[in-house]
Amino acid sequence: MAEALLKVDSVTKNFGGFTALSEVTTEVKAGERFGLIGPNGSGKTTLINCISGTLTNDGGSIIFDGQDLQGMKAHVRTAAGITRTFQIPRPFHSMTIIDNLKIPLEFVSASGRAQTEIRDEAMSILETMGMAEKADEETSGLTQIELRKLELARAIAAKPKLLISDEAMAGLTGNEVDEVTQILINFNEQGMTIIMIEHIMRAVMQFSQRVICLDAGQLIAEGTPDIIQKDKGVERAYLGV
Amino acid sequence: MLQRYRFEIGCVVALLACFLITQVELNRFYYFAGFAILQYVLISTAWNILGGYGGYINFGTAGFLGLGTYVAIAMIQWYGAGIIEQIIVAGALAGLLGLGIGYITLRLKGVYFAIATLAIAIVLETFVNNWDYVGGAAGVSILPPRTPELLGITIVDRKGGGIFYNNKEWLFFLMGALAIASVWIARTIEFGKLGRGLNAIKDNEEAAECMGVPTLKLKLIATVISGALMGVAGAVFPSYLTFVDPPTAFNLEFAVNSLAMPMIGGTFTWIGPVVGSILLGTVQQVAIVTISSEINLLIIGLLLVIFVTIAPHGIVGWFMKKNK
Ligand SMILES: Nc1ncnc2c1ncn2[C@@H]1O[C@H](COP(=O)(O)OP(=O)(O)OP(=O)(O)O)[C@@H](O)[C@H]1O
Ligand SMILES: [Mg+2]
Numbered sequence: 023m024a025e026a027l028l029k030v031d032s033v034t035k036n037f038g039g040f041t042a043l044s045e046v047t048t049e050v051k052a053g054e055r056f057g058l059i060g061p062n063g064s065g066k067t068t069l070i071n072c073i074s075g076t077l078t079n080d081g082g083s084i085i086f087d088g089q090d091l092q093g094m095k096a097h098v099r100t101a102a103g104i105t106r107t108f109q110i111p112r113p114f115h116s117m118t119i120i121d122n123l124k125i126p127l128e129f130v131s132a133s134g135r136a137q138t139e140i141r142d143e144a145m146s147i148l149e150t151m152g153m154a155e156k157a158d159e160e161t162s163g164l165t166q167i168e169l170r171k172l173e174l175a176r177a178i179a180a181k182p183k184l185l186i187s188d189e190a191m192a193g194l195t196g197n198e199v200d201e202v203t204q205i206l207i208n209f210n211e212q213g214m215t216i217i218m219i220e221h222i223m224r225a226v227m228q229f230s231q232r233v234i235c236l237d238a239g240q241l242i243a244e245g246t247p248d249i250i251q252k253d254k255g256v257e258r259a260y261l262g263v
Numbered sequence: 264m265l266q267r268y269r270f271e272i273g274c275v276v277a278l279l280a281c282f283l284i285t286q287v288e289l290n291r292f293y294y295f296a297g298f299a300i301l302q303y304v305l306i307s308t309a310w311n312i313l314g315g316y317g318g319y320i321n322f323g324t325a326g327f328l329g330l331g332t333y334v335a336i337a338m339i340q341w342y343g344a345g346i347i348e349q350i351i352v353a354g355a356l357a358g359l360l361g362l363g364i365g366y367i368t369l370r371l372k373g374v375y376f377a378i379a380t381l382a383i384a385i386v387l388e389t390f391v392n393n394w395d396y397v398g399g400a401a402g403v404s405i406l407p408p409r410t411p412e413l414l415g416i417t418i419v420d421r422k423g424g425g426i427f428y429n430n431k432e433w434l435f436f437l438m439g440a441l442a443i444a445s446v447w448i449a450r451t452i453e454f455g456k457l458g459r460g461l462n463a464i465k466d467n468e469e470a471a472e473c474m475g476v477p478t479l480k481l482k483l484i485a486t487v488i489s490g491a492l493m494g495v496a497g498a499v500f501p502s503y504l505t506f507v508d509p510p511t512a513f514n515l516e517f518a519v520n521s522l523a524m525p526m527i528g529g530t531f532t533w534i535g536p537v538v539g540s541i542l543l544g545t546v547q548q549v550a551i552v553t554i555s556s557e558i559n560l561l562i563i564g565l566l567l568v569i570f571v572t573i574a575p576h577g578i579v580g581w582f583m584k585k586n587k
Pocket of ligand 2: 109
């Protein structure tokens with residue numbers, strides 16, 4: 023298969039005396055659909071924070087697209103091609119939906135282009151998400167799924183090589199989960215590498231080509247969805263025995 | 264055509280109005296009150312660039328303003344600098360002060376920035392109190408030039424040979440021009456990339472950074488522009504007052520008003536601080552004559568509480584909602 027787009031090598035993160043990540047090593051290949059699972063508090067979001075640059079890892083290295091990310095600010099990483107969503111959606115609440123998308127477009131993917139072009143770009147992304155008719159609405163009136171979709175749409179507007187989706191499906195109904203999964207598959211087919219963090223096993227197993235499982239900050243399993251689903255360690259981590 | 268340049272035409276009309284007012288020989292009190300109000304338009308607009316657009320509260324307006332005032336005094340003492348030179352240097356140094364404070368504290372959470380700005384007015388005032396060259400704690404008297412010139416043109420001449428009849432009128436006009444310029448700058452920022460980035464920072468800084476907004480850089484730019492404009496507002500003070508002491512230059516009222524006026528007018532758009540300062544500035548000037556100047560902080564405090572609870576988006580926000 024293709025070469026590694028992201029190499030996480032012995033990444034460690036401590037909060038005071040508490041070790042949230044302990045020497046995590048893994049690779050994500052270009053074009054891959056990659057699943058990241060683990061029980062609550064196992065360090066999934068912390069790993070994403072270290073990759074996206076909102077936290078600095080205390081040990082180990084992260085290489086993206088051949089470039090060491092050490093000391094690189096989050097916005098530079100976004101420009102380099104890594105964009106993440108937030109587990110709890112963080113819309114720009116004083117802006118309309120389309121203006122939310124215009125921020126990454128204006129600052130990253132369509133930097134220097136005319137406002138009308140940026141608006142067209144944002145509109146076409148909203149269309150693929152089925153949110154075009156909401157473009158000029160405020161974010162305050164959005165439903166749970168719309169908020170999740172906006173969070174994804176805004177990240178996609180940055181045109182990332184690697185999209186990291188942190189629990190984009192939490193709180194959604196079965197149909198909505200399928201809808202969001204399909205959206206992510208569509209973007210993957212256009213060449214976007216995607217890391218999906220998810221508690222909804224059905225979705226993450228259906229989506230991913232490869233899955234890793236974290237437990238208490240340690241990587242305990244890595245493999246295809248089939249292998250992971252049969253893994254005794256993963257089962258134990260989730261059942262808490 | 265006219266629609267499109269409505270704002271620019273408005274600026275020219277306002278500038279002309281300021282000029283005409285200086286030519287009608289009003290009672291001196293009106294120039295004094297007008298000067299104070301225009302100065303507040305400038306200060307509030309400056310404050311709002313960082314506080315309103317970016318959401319970073321600056322409690323140190325008096326520090327930036329006082330720095331501008333004392334830079335101007337030092338330049339007058341040193342070589343009798345002209346007012347335009349004073350404005351440029353005061354603006355540049357106040358901008359540098361913003362850069363320094365911003366660089367140290369803007370990496371941290373907003374609270375630390377607010378606390379640091381609160382401290383600078385106190386530090387600077389203490390420093391000036393002990394600096395005799397600019398008058399120290401006792402203050403200093405400034406003798407403005409009798410017939411100032413600008414690019415070879417006589418600006419003020421009591422005998423009628425200049426554009427203005429006296430210095431107060433000229434400085435009133437100058438403050439008007441500076442206030443209008445600041446509003447123009449704020450509006451340009453608001454409708455540009457910087458303004459949109461600052462708004463994203465205000466809404467959610469971490470999300471903004473992750474969406475590619477260089478948050479620290481934008482905050483620093485805003486702090487420098489905001490601080491520089493406050494320094495400019497301070498630079499005109501010595502020539503206007505002709506006597507300045509530290510309690511006047513570093514008056515806490517500047518800090519309170521510069522944040523209350525935009526908040527009451529509406530912080531999300533350029534016109535908010537303008538409305539806030541004209542309205543509250545007028546109320547305060549009337550209160551000074553009819554009651555006392557001590558009542559001003561009470562008035563502004565009460566209004567601030569009322570607005571924050573009833574109309575959190577200020578007067579402008581309240582009207583815009585009604586129109587929807
Ligand atoms: N900024 C922080 N300061 C201190 N502790 C933190 C911080 N962020 C995370 N932690 C702790 O690190 C551990 C891992 O948290 P993390 O958010 O990465 O878990 P997670 O796998 O994303 O969990 P969930 O599935 O609930 O989202 C938790 O025990 C959490 O309390
Ligand atoms: Mg998490």
